[in-house]
Amino acid sequence: MDKYGDHQRPNAGYMRSRVCPSGQSDSMLLTSSGHVRICPAQTYKVADQGFTFVADGTTQKKGPTFTGEVWYDSVLNKQEEGITMVTATFTPCARTHWHHHEDGQVLEVKAGSGWVCDKGGIPQKLAVGDIVWCPAGTTHWHGADKGSILVHLAISRGKTTWFEPVTEEEYGVRLEGCLKQ
Secondary structure, three states: OOOOOEEEEEOEEEEEEEOOOOOEEEEEEEEOOEEEEEEEOOOEEEOOOOOOEEEEOEEEOOOOEEEEOOEEEEEEHHHHHHHEEEEEOOOOOEEOOOOOOOOOOOEEEEEEEEEEEEEOOOEEEEEOOOOEEEEOOOEEEEEOOOOOEEEEEEEEEEEEEOOOOOOOOHHHHHHOOOOOO
16 A cells, blocks of 8 residues: 555556445556546545536447447537536447547557548557547547457547448458458
C-alpha cells in the first residue's frame, strides 16, 4: 500500500477502492494512461472538493450500429453541449458500422489492438497509446483485431450519423476468420 492508501499491483497500475454513497464499494483500476471504474450507476460528489464523479454503469451495445459485442461506459454525456465521451470495449472482431461525427472525434487506445479506416481508405492498425483524430464529416469505422479486444476512449462533438455495416471484405482480408454477423 502506498502513502495514499492505494494497493500496488505489479505491471498493472494500481487499485483504489472507496465507498459510494449507497454504501457499496467502488473499485477503480488506475493505469498510467487512464482508469476503469466499476460502480453502480449513480452520481456522487467528493466532499467539498467541487468534483462530481459520474458512474453510469456499463451498457452492452448491439444492433443497428455495431457488428459483434461492444460494451460502453459513459464517461461524460453532455449532449446538450454537444460533447460525449465513452470508454468502448470491443470483443475480438467487433466493430462499429460506418459513421461520421458532425464536429469530429478523438480516439485514444487504452488496451488491446484494433483498426480504424476512413471510407475508401486502407485499415490502419491501432495499438495501446495511439491517439487518432477523425475529422468532422469523415466517414469511418473502428474496431478490434481478430485476436484481441480493443478498449478506447472516444470523445465526440456534435451529432453522430450512422450508416451501413462494414462488410467482411472492407474489414480486411488480413482479418480473415473474424466473426461474421
